[in-house]
Amino acid sequence: MEITPLLAPADGVPDLLSTPDEFARAADRLAAGTGPIALDTERASGYRYSQRAYLIQIRRSGSGSFLIDPIEHPGALTPLIEVMHGPEWILHAADQDLPCLTELDFRCTHLFDTELAGRLLNLPKVNLAAMVAEFLQLGLAKGHGAADWSHRPLPDEWLNYAALDVEVLVELRDAMHAALADADRLDWALQEFDHELRKPPPPPRTDRWRRTSNIHTLRDQRQLAIVRELWTAREKLAARRDVAPGRVLPDSAIITAATAAPESVSALTRLPVFGGPRQRRQADVWMGAIDRARALQEGELPPRKQPAVGPPPINRWDQRNPAAARRAHEVRPAVKTLAETLEVPAENLLAPDVVRELCWQGVERSEPGEVNDWLATHGARPWQRELASPPIAEALSRASDPPRSS
Secondary structure (H helix, E strand, C coil): CCCEEECCCCCCCCCEECCHHHHHHHHHHHHHCEEEEEEEEECCECCECCCCCCEEEEEEECCEEEEECCCCCHHHHHHHHHHCCCCEEEECCHHHHHHHHHHCCCCCCEEEEHHHHHHHCCCCCCCHHHHHHHHHCEEECCCCCCCCCCCCCCCHHHHHHHHHHHHCHHHHHHHHHHHHHHCCCHHHHHHHHHHHHHCCCCCCCCCHHHHCCCHHHCCCHHHHHHHHHHHHHHHHHHHHHCCCHHHHCCHHHHHHHHHHCCCCHHHHCCCCCCCCHHHHHCHHHHHHHHHHHHCCCHHHCCCCCCCCCCCCCHHHHHHHCHHHHHHHHHHHHHHHHHHHHHCCCHHHHCCHHHHHHHHHHCCCCCCHHHHHHHHHHCCCCHHHHHHHHHHHHHHHHHHHCCCCCC
């Protein structure tokens, strides 16, 4: 397959729009276009605390492409928000872009997610460049996705890269729509796209401080308390400054301080990182966090391990819940076999957490209707339930059979 490099937009890189008048004119042009609207956003993950959109790329047939800088005048985006409410949006990995667009009051009513479509077609690679090559035989120029998009002014080569991300997204959507229809999977995709729009946001993670790198090297509860207090202090500073936490204080410095447990500012600033000029200016903040951890009573210290939520690891089920272990032994291979038969990733056929919870809880009767109802209450879409309920019911029946005597 010959791939033609796509190095620049066919009509040139559009101007960067940042004023209310420019937004209004762009909205008029978008309203005159036809068909779905291709969208992408650029954030500054790794540089900023927030996940806000620092650039919005838009393209529509008959309208052309637009690069929107929403930072200075977010309240003036209303004309764009209004004209984009209703038409189908095309996004690649919508779960990455929808939150920051929603934060700006953009609302999507109809979605086509090219990454999710690629998963349902069981493509080996579902990144945008791979799928543009697969369906359109074009080589998409990449290279600035991890850049600091809060930087101003935005370099020309970055704007070229950003415009290319929506340059052929409409054509990719059309090709993938046809491929889904040919594979009898279009209805699956439409259900998944609707679910992506309707699903509630995930619950906030508890004890996020436990994700500090190399925290597993610590065993003492007082050290864990120091990590927690330093992490919390860092979060507050990072949020206030809108700077990525790791740029305020690296995880390695938090672990070093927890291990050393310095008792004074002078001892703290002798540690690696804390002796630098930037950290010296915050030395009282970090020392205050350490002192708070040191002042805790024994009963206030965090447990060595995070309290378990949900079922335990499956390798412990034999002792904790033998019936669940038997169900898992039958159900998980049945789901895997079905996914392989359908040629769809198992995690897209049924979410692993749903399968795990089903095995742990079980159902009252091992019948397809009972399994279907259970899956429905746990968010499985109709296409998933229709395909998975019968083999899961059979697997549950096998698991409920009394063990044969030897």
